[in-house]
Amino acid sequence: PFIVQFGLYVSPVGFSSNVIPEQWRLLYSLNPMVGVIDGFRWCILGGESSIYWPGFALSLAIVAFLLWLGVSRFRKMEKTFADLI
Template sequence: MVWYSYPPTWRALFLPAFILMAIMAALGPALWMTALNVKYRDFRYIIPFIVQFGLYVSPVGFSSAVIPDKWRFWYSLNPMVGVIDGFRWCLLGGQSAFYLPGFVASLLAVLLLLWFGVRYFRATERTFADMV
């Protein structure tokens, strides 16, 4: 960032927290889908469609600011919304707004997905050897 004459601000200190949130947001569904893939062999063909759908409903190519205010909280229940908006807030500084209620909802969705993913994986882990 310094190379492009864009020095980092104090917000960059929050970047490790958003990296951890991104890891948790990926780990929860990954554990769940891994267990489903072992149990149902054809599930592996559905995973690319789920990932592609997730790309289109996450604010990767657009800003969350384009979402109308009445839908913004519900949109923030997507776990990746908080992660991507957090990265933008950290790295872009004042150019990106931080919607706190949406971030809290997204963080709760990440924690819930991680909890369900770990719980489902642990419950089905004992039967993996029998299915393979």
């Protein structure tokens, strides 16, 4: 719960991602909500798209890895999961 709460504080809900210094942008982009919130902000407010592409690619790779990990773990456990419950 603490990590999720901390993640909400560093998500760009109340501020724009453009205020993050360039040296911290890649680390900041590890939060997968950064791309989602920036995308919604661009859709609603319009204007110029300011997607940080290296961070977007890194976030996409992390999400793909977690998806693969979750699916493989589910496939491994689904045979015995009903017996556990």
